[in-house]
Every structure is written in structure tokens, then in C-alpha cells.
Amino acid sequence: MATQTSGGPVYDSVLDAVGATPLVRLGRIVPDGGAPVWVKTEGTNPGGSVKDRAAVAMVRAAEESGALRHGGTIVEGTSGNTGVGLAMVAAARGYRAVLVVPDRTTPEKIALLRAYGAEVVTTPGLVPKQDPRHVQQLAARIAAETPGGWLADQYGNPANPDVHEHTTGPEIWTQTGGRVTHLVAGAGTGGTVTGAGRYLSARGVQVVAADPWTSRYGGGDGSPYAVEAVGHYLHPLTETDTWPAVYDTAVPNRTERVDDGESLRTLRRLAREEGLLVGGSGGLAVAAALRVSAQAGPDGLVVAVLPDSGRIYLSRYFDDARLRTLGFLDAPQGPLVRDAVGPYEPGLRVAPATATVAEVRAGLGDGPLPDLVPVVQPRTTDATTWAVPDVVGCVRVAELAGLAADDRVGAHAGPPPVTVGHGEGLDEALTRLDADGVGSGDPVLVLVDGRAVTQVHRSDLRR
Ligand code: PMP
Numbered sequence: 001m002a003t004q005t006s007g008g009p010v011y012d013s014v015l016d017a018v019g020a021t022p023l024v025r026l027g028r029i030v031p032d033g034g035a036p037v038w039v040k041t042e043g044t045n046p047g048g049s050v051k052d053r054a055a056v057a058m059v060r061a062a063e064e065s066g067a068l069r070h071g072g073t074i075v076e077g078t079s080g081n082t083g084v085g086l087a088m089v090a091a092a093r094g095y096r097a098v099l100v101v102p103d104r105t106t107p108e109k110i111a112l113l114r115a116y117g118a119e120v121v122t123t124p125g126l127v128p129k130q131d132p133r134h135v136q137q138l139a140a141r142i143a144a145e146t147p148g149g150w151l152a153d154q155y156g157n158p159a160n161p162d163v164h165e166h167t168t169g170p171e172i173w174t175q176t177g178g179r180v181t182h183l184v185a186g187a188g189t190g191g192t193v194t195g196a197g198r199y200l201s202a203r204g205v206q207v208v209a210a211d212p213w214t215s216r217y218g219g220g221d222g223s224p225y226a227v228e229a230v231g232h233y234l235h236p237l238t239e240t241d242t243w244p245a246v247y248d249t250a251v252p253n254r255t256e257r258v259d260d261g262e263s264l265r266t267l268r269r270l271a272r273e274e275g276l277l278v279g280g281s282g283g284l285a286v287a288a289a290l291r292v293s294a295q296a297g298p299d300g301l302v303v304a305v306l307p308d309s310g311r312i313y314l315s316r317y318f319d320d321a322r323l324r325t326l327g328f329l330d331a332p333q334g335p336l337v338r339d340a341v342g343p344y345e346p347g348l349r350v351a352p353a354t355a356t357v358a359e360v361r362a363g364l365g366d367g368p369l370p371d372l373v374p375v376v377q378p379r380t381t382d383a384t385t386w387a388v389p390d391v392v393g394c395v396r397v398a399e400l401a402g403l404a405a406d407d408r409v410g411a412h413a414g415p416p417p418v419t420v421g422h423g424e425g426l427d428e429a430l431t432r433l434d435a436d437g438v439g440s441g442d443p444v445l446v447l448v449d450g451r452a453v454t455q456v457h458r459s460d461l462r463r
Contacts, residue, residue: 015092018045018052019167023175023303026286028273029266034293035181035300039286040172043278043309047088048081050168050307051154054191055085057163058152059093072148073098077139080109080188080229081308082154087116098146100139108312130239154189155244164195172196172303173203182296184208184256184289185305186230186281187217190247192305197251209252210288210304213259216241217249223376226260226328226450227280228316229307256288261449263287264328267317271310279313282306323421325432327447330423337429338422340461341446344454348445350374353392353410357403364397370455371443372396375413391416391445391452419445419452426463433458 002009002016011017021044026037042050062068073096074086083099090097097118101110102125110120123138131137136155143151154160172180183200185193187209197207211218215231222234222241234241243249267283270276278286282304289304296302310317323329330336351360351373360373375393393413403412418438420429438444440459445452 013092014046015056015089018047018056020171021045023172024276026274029269029286029290031290031294033298034290035296035298035302037286037289037293037302037304038176038180039276039282039289040168040303040305041276042305042307043282047085048309048312049084050192050305051081051085052088053085053163053167054154054157054160054189055082055089055152057159058154058157059086059089059095061157061159062150062152068095068150069148070094072096072150073143073146074152075139075143075146075149076100076152076154077135077137078154082152083109083113083118084116086152087113087118090118091116098139098142098149100135100142102135106315112312128239129242154191155246158246160189160191161195161198161246161248164192165199166195168192168305169196169199173200176301176303178203179301180205180303181300182206182208182289182292182302183305184210184285184292184302186210186284186307187232187247187252188230188281189244190249192307194246194248194251196305198248201251201253206254207252208288208292209255210285211255211257212263212284213257215257217243217247218255218257220257226316226326227263227284228313229279230281230284256291258284258287259449261328264317264323266290267310271318276306277310278306279308279310280317282308282310283317324424324428325419325421325447326450327421327423327453328449329421331425331428333425335426335463336422337420337424337426337446337461340426340463341422341454341456344446346453348374348452348454350376350391350452351395351409352376353408353413355409356405357400357407357409357412358405360395360409361400361405369397371398371457372417372455373409374417374445374452374455375409391419417443417445417455419447420461422446422448422453426461430461433461 001012023038030037045052074090075098077100087097100121103122104125123133143149187193201207212225212227212231214220214223216222217232263284266287285304289302293302372394374391394417438458442458446454
């Protein structure tokens with residue numbers, strides 16, 4: 001319940017403060033002649049993200065159906081914003097919350113969940129979906145074995161898309177006075193784009209799903225990407241690639257695929273040129289929205305959903321030195337690594353950890369052999385893992401001959417090779433390699449936008 005006053009609303013509970021988020025008109029980064037782009041700032045929700053809406057709605061629906069009763073326990077597998085939303089609802093409504101998170105979840109995120117009084121259970125993040133230790137499998141088991149346990153199941157719970165159909169979509173329609181022509185939103189569970197999209201497309205709005213380049217949703221290969229909490233990864237050992245039941249892929253009219261580099265650079269422009277500090281999925285959505293704006297022209301009105309704030313990603317997306325070593329940013333001054341590397345042949349040979357020694361040997365073909373083959377994956381099904389670069393190890397080509405032909409290379413992989421970003425300052429990179437004890441004949445992988453593109457020797461990196 002809210003009491004409206006001229007100073008703003010007064011609520012009985014923090015949960016009533018979820019939703020009714022501001023729209024902000026982008027001022028400086030919209031292309032000339034393009035449609036205006038307005039952004040829905042979901043980071044202003046009290047738990048910090050769009051997932052507060054789903055958390056409140058799922059719990060209310062469970063209370064109404066009797067699935068969740070007084071003294072009950074809310075269980076979910078999530079390291080992300082849904083966990084925070086559920087922890088907040090559990091605290092406000094007096095439930096216990098048990099959240100299962102992948103072991104690579106940052107200590108800050110675990111601390112955030114615990115700060116709300118939630119119990120956190122960690123489990124390996126790099127396992128296929130059918131493995132009983134998989135985040136979602138383990139959460140389902142805990143919910144079933146806990147008396148009064150209730151699994152929120154954001155991927156299958158219809159209250160998730162429904163809340164966006166009943167709140168997010170209508171808010172956007174009202175806030176734009178019915179003038180919105182395009183909705184742009186990323187899809188994690190797909191709840192936002194399905195629900196808000198359903199409401200708005202019934203009113204003639206074009207719905208555009210923004211998707212990381214390699215995500216399966218938009219037709220990518222399912223390999224890892226840097227933007228967290230959206231898109232769909234595919235672990236190579238996952239037997240059946242199931243998509244969330246709540247994502248109605250018929251709702252978006254089309255998908256804009258955006259690579260990590262463009263998403264990260266857009267996100268940084270949002271902070272520096274618009275004063276909007278948002279997470280990676282907000283950078284992705286705005287990158288797609290800027291394209292849609294250019295296509296729609298001045299008569300359109302594009303609304304992009306910014307799902308959360310950038311505060312919990314400072315060490316990911318706003319650490320310039322780290323982004324340079326990953327090949328996302330250029331050093332302010334040259335010479336750069338790419339000046340020393342020069343032109344390279346595209347198509348660096350890499351081996352999935354699951355490939356056999358014989359397959360890798362055959363894949364090398366004729367011609368000059370590289371020193372090592374980077375081993376990529378295991379890909380992760382955990383949508384909150386910073387899985388870039390995607391190289392997890394390497395095998396030395398000289399050692400392949402001594403290995404059993406049908407062994408998997410993953411079992412023989414040594415530590416990942418040293419990497420440098422192509423836009424890293426050359427001196428900066430060399431200082432780092434020296435500190436790591438890299439010898440002049442040692443191989444070094446060069447990264448562009450978090451992906452290995454070529455292999456050089458330390459001695460090639462000369463001014
Ligand atoms: N961005 C962020 C930061 C999120 O946490 C989520 C939820 N996983 C999304 C986008 C996607 O929202 P949805 O689950 O509604 O598709």
C-alpha cells in the first residue's frame with residue numbers, strides 16, 4: 001500500500017516500492033537523425049534490479065496458491081539479481097531463504113545475499129545441466145527435501161513474465177503516452193522481454209531482443225561471453241539444450257546480436273556521457289537500441305530496459321587496466337601490442353577440452369605447426385560467470401605425439417597460456433610478461449575483445 005504525498009509516496013513495506021521505475025531520455029549518445037532512446041532504469045528498484053519485480057510476484061503467487069506458507073523456506077538456484085530480490089522478499093515477509101550459487105560467484109555477491117539474512121550454498125559452476133550438482137538441480141533437491149520448502153523456479157514460473165505484462169509493459173506505455181514504437185530488452189530467463197513485449201506488441205510496438213553475439217538465443221554457438229546475466233550459454237556436455245519455459249520466443253519480432261566489445265564500450269559511454277552507471281546487460285540493450293534508433297528514424301521512440309546498476313560490476317567492466325589486458329580497450333598512448341604483432345591470419349586453432357588427442361592432431365593439418373594449442377571451455381551454463389577469455393588451458397604440440405590417441409586433451413591441458421590485449425601498451429604488456437617470468441621463446445596469445453585471435457612469441461613483441 002502507498003500513501004501519495006507531494007514529497008513522494010510513503011509505503012508500508014519495501015516490497016511496495018518495487019516497480020514504477022523512471023524513464024530517462026538519453027541525451028548525448030543517440031545517433032543524429034535517429035529515434036529518441038529512452039531508458040527504463042530498473043536499477044532504481046530497492047533490491048537494485050529488474051528481478052525485484054519477478055521475486056515479489058513469484059512469492060505473492062506462491063502465497064496465494066498455498067505453495068509457500070508461514071514459516072516456509074524460499075529456495076532458488078541463482079547468484080544474480082533474482083537471489084537478491086528473493087533474499088529481500090524473504091526478509092521483508094519473514095521467510096527463510098536458501099540460495100544455491102556457483103562456486104565462482106564473487107565474494108561481494110555472496111556477502112550481499114548473506115547481508116539480507118539468506119543462507120548461501122555453493123556448488124561447482126562448470127558442470128553440465130544434468131549433473132546433480134548443477135545449480136538448478138541442487139536447488140530443486142534442497143527445495144524438495146526441506147519441510148515447507150518452495151522452489152521459486154524463475155525459468156519456469158509464469159509469475160515471472162506475467163509481472164512484466166502487468167507492470168513493466170503498461171508503465172512504459174503510460175510513461176511514453178503511447179508513443180513508444182520499439183521495445184529493446186535482453187533475455188536471461190526471457191521474463192522481461194516476453195511479458196513487457198506481450199503487452200506492448202498488442203499495441204503495435206516492435207519488440208527487439210538484444211542478445212550477446214555467441215548466445216544460443218540469437219543463433220550463436222553457445223560459447224562464453226563477457227556480458228553477464230543475459231543470453232543462453234551451452235555447456236558442451238549438456239545433453240539437451242532446454243530453453244526457459246517462460247521465454248516465449250514468438251514475442252520478439254527480431255533479435256539484435258551484439259558482441260562483447262560493443263556492449264562494453266556502450267556501457268562505458270553510458271557512464272561517462274550520460275551519467276548512467278549500469279550493468280553489462282544495460283550496455284547490451286542500449287547498443288542494440290542505438291542501432292534500432294538509427295533504423296527507425298526521428299519518428300520512432302525506442303525504449304530500452306536497463307536491468308541493473310553498474311555498482312556491483314566495477315571490477316569487471318570499469319577496471320581499465322584489466323579491460324586493456326583482455327583486448328577490449330586501447331591504451332591512451334602507443335606503441336600498442338598490435339603495432340608489434342602486425343597482420344595475422346584469422347582463425348586461430350583452438351581445441352575444445354572434450355576433443356580427443358587424435359582429433360587435435362588431425363586438426364593441425366599440414367604446414368607450420370604452432371607451439372601450443374589453446375584449450376577452450378568448459379563452457380559454463382552459469383549465466384553469471386565472467387568466462388572471458390574462453391581459454392582454459394593449453395597443450396604443447398610437441399607433447400601430443402606421446403599421448404594416447406583417444407584421450408581427451410582437457411585431461412592433459414597445462415595452465416592457460418599467457419595473454420596480452422591487442423590494444424595494451426607494449427611497454428605495459430612487456431613489464432607484465434617479465435614479472436610473470438615469460439621467456440623470450442615462450443608463446444603468448446593475443447586477445448581482441450576477450451577472445452584469442454593469434455599466437456606469437458614473447459620475442460615478437462618488440463618496439
Ligand atoms: N540483466 C540482468 C542484470 C539480470 O540479472 C537479468 C536476469 N537474469 C536480466 C538482464 C534478464 O532478465 P530476464 O530474466 O527477465 O530475461
